[in-house]
Amino acid sequence: MKKSFDATPDTKLFDEFPKESNFDVVIIGGGPNGLIAAAYLAGTGLKTLVVERRHEIGGGLATEETLFPGFYTNPHAIYHLMVDYIPVLKDFNLTNHGVTFVKPNLQTAQVFGDGSSLVLCRQVEDTKDSMAKFSPKDARHFGTLMRTWHKMVEGILAPGTYLPPLSPIDMIEALGKTEYGVEALRLTEMSPMEIIEENFTDDRIKTLMLYMSCMWGLNPRDSGLGFLVPLLIERGLNKAQCYGGSHKLAGALSREIHKAGGLILDNAEVTNIIIEDGHVAGIVCGDDRVIKAPVVLSSLPPPLTFGKLIDQDYVPDDLKENAQHWEWDPWSFLTVAVATKDKPQYKCDDPWVNDALMVVLGFDSYDQLVEHFDAVLSGKVSANGEMGGHVTVETTYDPTLPRVPGHEIGFIQCHVPNELQGGWQDHKERVGGELLRSWQRYTHNFSDESIVSKSIEDPKDIETRIASMVKGSIKHGDYNPLQMGVFRPHDSCVGGRSPIEGLYLCGASSYPGGLIIGGPGYIAANTVAEDLDINKWWQLPKFVSKYKEIYLT
Numbered sequence: 001m002k003k004s005f006d007a008t009p010d011t012k013l014f015d016e017f018p019k020e021s022n023f024d025v026v027i028i029g030g031g032p033n034g035l036i037a038a039a040y041l042a043g044t045g046l047k048t049l050v051v052e053r054r055h056e057i058g059g060g061l062a063t064e065e066t067l068f069p070g071f072y073t074n075p076h077a078i079y080h081l082m083v084d085y086i087p088v089l090k091d092f093n094l095t096n097h098g099v100t101f102v103k104p105n106l107q108t109a110q111v112f113g114d115g116s117s118l119v120l121c122r123q124v125e126d127t128k129d130s131m132a133k134f135s136p137k138d139a140r141h142f143g144t145l146m147r148t149w150h151k152m153v154e155g156i157l158a159p160g161t162y163l164p165p166l167s168p169i170d171m172i173e174a175l176g177k178t179e180y181g182v183e184a185l186r187l188t189e190m191s192p193m194e195i196i197e198e199n200f201t202d203d204r205i206k207t208l209m210l211y212m213s214c215m216w217g218l219n220p221r222d223s224g225l226g227f228l229v230p231l232l233i234e235r236g237l238n239k240a241q242c243y244g245g246s247h248k249l250a251g252a253l254s255r256e257i258h259k260a261g262g263l264i265l266d267n268a269e270v271t272n273i274i275i276e277d278g279h280v281a282g283i284v285c286g287d288d289r290v291i292k293a294p295v296v297l298s299s300l301p302p303p304l305t306f307g308k309l310i311d312q313d314y315v316p317d318d319l320k321e322n323a324q325h326w327e328w329d330p331w332s333f334l335t336v337a338v339a340t341k342d343k344p345q346y347k348c349d350d351p352w353v354n355d356a357l358m359v360v361l362g363f364d365s366y367d368q369l370v371e372h373f374d375a376v377l378s379g380k381v382s383a384n385g386e387m388g389g390h391v392t393v394e395t396t397y398d399p400t401l402p403r404v405p406g407h408e409i410g411f412i413q414c415h416v417p418n419e420l421q422g423g424w425q426d427h428k429e430r431v432g433g434e435l436l437r438s439w440q441r442y443t444h445n446f447s448d449e450s451i452v453s454k455s456i457e458d459p460k461d462i463e464t465r466i467a468s469m470v471k472g473s474i475k476h477g478d479y480n481p482l483q484m485g486v487f488r489p490h491d492s493c494v495g496g497r498s499p500i501e502g503l504y505l506c507g508a509s510s511y512p513g514g515l516i517i518g519g520p521g522y523i524a525a526n527t528v529a530e531d532l533d534i535n536k537w538w539q540l541p542k543f544v545s546k547y548k549e550i551y552l553t
């Protein structure tokens with residue numbers, strides 16, 4: 001009998017991607033960094049391909065119907081801290097693709113159990129007014145401190161995000177040239193707790209400042225990375241939400257890749273990086289599709305790139321060791337996302353709090369917050385049974401998210417150990433339920449009846465969705481002095497160039513690190529263009545050239 005349909009895919013159906021094809025550059029992973037690297041390199045005329053494991057590109061730039069059809073949420077990145085600096089936005093003029101960011105004045109608030117509250121705003125005077133309720137002295141000092149920290153961010157920390165790292169010795173020499181550099185070096189030797197305690201006296205102000213410093217995974221007690229505190233606080237006061245969902249940014253980048261002749265192969269998991277005569281020769285996908293290319297950029301962390309994708313005979317011993325001993329983020333997030341009929345209204349002395357982009361709750365004192373971080377780092381969900389975290393009602397600044405009008409969408413997110421005894425499946429509902437009840441306790445109106453739908457995601461769920469975030473590692477690996485700067489991921493891979501010829505690294509496990517900062521993808525694209533001696537069509541942003549002039553000449 002003649003078959004009307006042959007279920008075996010005919011390669012003719014896949015003219016774009018036959019069983020074997022050739023590109024100049026292949027990029028593994030279509031997260032923010034992979035897409036950024038691809039957009040720059042495709043723009044040079046190189047025949048560029050991004051290979052993405054999921055059906056959707058974007059990695060952490062996800063906006064999906066996790067609640068139910070028509071209710072979009074941003075399950076991963078929502079707070080965009082670097083929109084004032086990230087070069088890709090201007091180089092590609094991404095507003096042309098409808099990428100816009102909302103940057104509210106009221107950035108972060110904290111509500112306390114006794115009904116008091118603190119707000120942190122882009123306008124320093126508004127923050128000072130709020131702080132003055134607790135400590136006029138801290139409020140005055142905050143103004144002076146932010147002037148210094150802003151200069152440090154603009155002059156050193158932001159530009160340093162878009163250039164390859166310096167060795168510790170070169171860094172000391174370079175930063176020693178200005179007073180802001182010397183201050184950045186001094187802070188580096190301090191722990192987040194020491195920096196907060198040096199600058200603030202009031203218990204509640206210290207609590208929120210420590211939360212802002214450590215919410216992305218810094219250990220509050222560890223020294224060696226203190227320069228990140230001014231960066232995370234100053235940028236944490238200037239965060240933005242991508243209007244229409246974070247995925248808009250991924251969509252815009254993909255259109256730039258296509259416009260330049262590049263391609264994206266989705267639903268394709270890279271299983272092997274081909275090495276021939278010690279040089280990269282391409283990749284193999286899970287369906288045995290072979291894509292040949294003399295240049296491959298991987299946005300996956302070392303245990304995947306060097307530990308799994310490459311035949312171990314070709315991996316230098318020090319990189320094998322690096323892959324084996326790579327430390328994942330010490331904690332991850334558990335998120336309860338909800339669709340509600342009513343916007344949560346907080347039981348507190350300042351109704352403005354209801355409109356904050358982020359609200360922190362559940363920590364009434366500095367000691368309690370420190371105990372919380374200590375507990376999570378020692379593998380416990382909570383220090384004393386109390387749950388706390390940060391909340392964002394996404395619809396406050398992005399009403400486009402629910403396609404069914406009249407509903408609010410938001411989430412509460414808390415730090416949790418990446419693994420629990422018995423596996424997360426045994427704990428997820430209980431922990432998520434307790435977290436949700438904590439949120440409800442701080443509000444007048446956010447009852448079970450007002451919740452239309454909810455979804456809970458634990459660290460294992462994060463890894464299941466995004467395989468590069470192993471154990472829910474949102475930054476693809478811990479921030480500790482041995483995994484930062486030139487050591488991220490290894491000092492033989494500075495600027496993204498690995499010792500295996502033709503292989504580059506471009507993801508969050510490379511310098512400068514995770515979050516939507518665009519540094520690893522941008523730096524790797526620059527390195528590849530330099531190595532291939534290709535004319536870069538883009539210019540270094542002015543703030544980066546200025547930094548080079550002052551510190552690197």
Ligand SMILES: Cc1cc2nc3c(=O)[nH]c(=O)nc-3n(C[C@H](O)[C@H](O)[C@H](O)COP(=O)(O)OP(=O)(O)OC[C@H]3O[C@@H](n4cnc5c(N)ncnc54)[C@H](O)[C@@H]3O)c2cc1C
Nearest residue numbers: 029031032033053059060076077078079270508514515516
């Ligand atoms: C719950 C959560 C909340 C977060 N919130 C924020 C936030 O508010 N602000 C912020 O700045 N950051 C946030 N982050 C962190 C941010 O999302 C990441 O640091 C960032 O996405 C890293 O970008 P990347 O491109 O390096 O890697 P990823 O985003 O991880 O992208 C890597 C891509 O590679 C793909 N991939 C994996 N394995 C393979 C394979 N074998 N073959 C092909 N493709 C593969 C993945 O599917 C993924 O698309 C959050 C993360 C999580 C999980």
